[in-house]
Amino acid sequence: MGPFSVTGQPNAMGGREVGALANTLASHMEFDNQQHHSLISDFWQTSTLATKPGLKAIDLFDAVEAGKIKAIWIMATNPMVSLPNSEKIKSALQKCPFVVVSDCIKQTETAQLADVLLPAQGWSEKSGTVTNSERRISRQRRLLPSPGMAKPDWWIVSKVAMKMGFTNAFDYLHEGQIFNEYARMTTLGNEGGQQRDLTLSGLTQLDDKGYNTLVPQQWPVLTLQTDIVNQRLFTQHQFYTADQRAHFVATGYQAPQQPTNNALPILLNSGRTRDHWHTMSRTGLSPQLASHTPEPYVGLHPETALRRGLKPGDIAEISNLHAKIHMRVTIDPGVTAEHAFVPIHWNLATASNAKACQLISPNTDPFSGQPEFKHTPVSIKPWPKQCEALVISRTPLSLIDMDYWVKQKIESGYLYRIASQSDAMSLIVQLTNTLVIRNDKTLSYDSGITELEHRKAVISANVMQRAFIVKTTIQEHDLDWLTSLFEHPVNDHLESRFMNRASAVQHK
Secondary structure (H helix, E strand, C coil), X not given: CCCCCCCCCCCXXXXXXXXXXXXXXXXXXXXXXXXXXXXXXXXXXXXXXXXXXXXXXXXXXXXXXXXXXXXXEEECCCHHHHCCCHHXXXXXXXXXXXXXXXXXXXXXXXXXHCCEEEEECCHHHCCEEEECCCCEEEEECCCCCCCCCCECHHHHHHHHHHHCCCCHHHCCCCHXXXXXXXXXXXXXXXXXXXXXXXXXXXXXXXCHHHHHCCCCEECCCCCCCCCCCCCCCXXXXXXXXXXXXXXXXXXXXXXXXCCCCCCCCEEEEEECCCCCCCCCCCHHXXXXXXXXXXXXXXXXXXXXXXXXXXXXXXXXXXECCCCEEEEEEEECCCCCXXXXXXECCXXXXXXXXXXXXXXXXXXXXXXXXXXXXXXEEEEEEECCCCEEEEEEECCCCCCCCCCEEEEEEECCEXXXXXXXXXXXXXXXXXXXXXXXXXXXXXXXXXXXXXXXXXXXXXXXXXXXXXXEEEECCCCHHHHHHHHHHHCCCCCHHHHHHHHCCCCCCEEC
């Protein structure tokens, strides 16, 4: 793709193939191999090819924070949520003179810090190829038109490169031309795939029609595969080393840089939940996916929870020297005693204070650069609440003044789970001031003295626009009742259901 380098930490096979990792050249070629460097320089007709690896993610933001990097371009990732010590990431991006973000989602924490936000295509809008973990390259054809000004990543990069003066190197008309260049690069110094396992020599003669109709290809591809093949590497017991033997790399045990102690006795592990992906910027838009795990949680062994006075459904405060976060407690016998598990997905766009990476130290492995995501000492204790609320709205709300809130997409709008350390009346007033606009028509209901419950609905154009319930403890049937009302037009039947044995209904 010409003498232009985009460094970073992309995911999975495709990024490694094209040299998008900071520590490799394209087509599985290496910085410390002079022949590889010469092959690529000659192929791209450049004398300015990078001669050493770029910075890994943590090191990169350290350099931005120190003022050594004056411009950064972040593509398809959300480091404000996914990297440790997000306050430092935020400080670095705020100090950086020029921050560009390419994303298909506008409202991410990282995008909010961009000087320039470039609208990229989402997965279903892209045309190109993808490679899965069994080395199979598949032709991806767009399913949906791109909204607004969204453009392919290759087009965005090419236009910027051309403005920088690399006109001839980036004059691609479509992604098939880039694939052809990539396929030819895999053959450099690699006749017959003898030097590197990645070779696409069988795809170098594809014309536009051949590319558009390409069936999945599992590399190495010495001849065009017309049917699905399954081939295993190294079955001949020969490897891509000077003596063709496998070389094991012995590594010594390295103790965690932050062990648990009396003040921080719990070992925190972080990871994914079933239906979400990374920072939830896209999966969080799906009502079906959001319904499986609607709220951030901390998973604890029963003995660990008992020792700390925590029950299922409580809110726990998880803290260390870096930060403190709040999550619902779930009991999981599969979690080791004195350990805890938290999901990585929730962030300031979806919860008040549930960003797990705030707790994680930026200590990294010296070789891989990987932070200690799986080993974070913390303390855990109850976060005492006096009352809870459910809020439902057809449009997104700003609830930043609430003590605890979590946002969930539902079919008819948005659902918010709220907890407060203030008394119920204070929360009712706070929600009323937030949700009710002057001259709105409302329905209100208050329970008797023995059991606190307050409900309020805001009605406009014969439709319930917003509603909330405040109780000491919210139950699942409260959610079912509220969402069912939200799905029907306003009529006498709905008003009577809203009353639900109410002692008083007020029409304003």
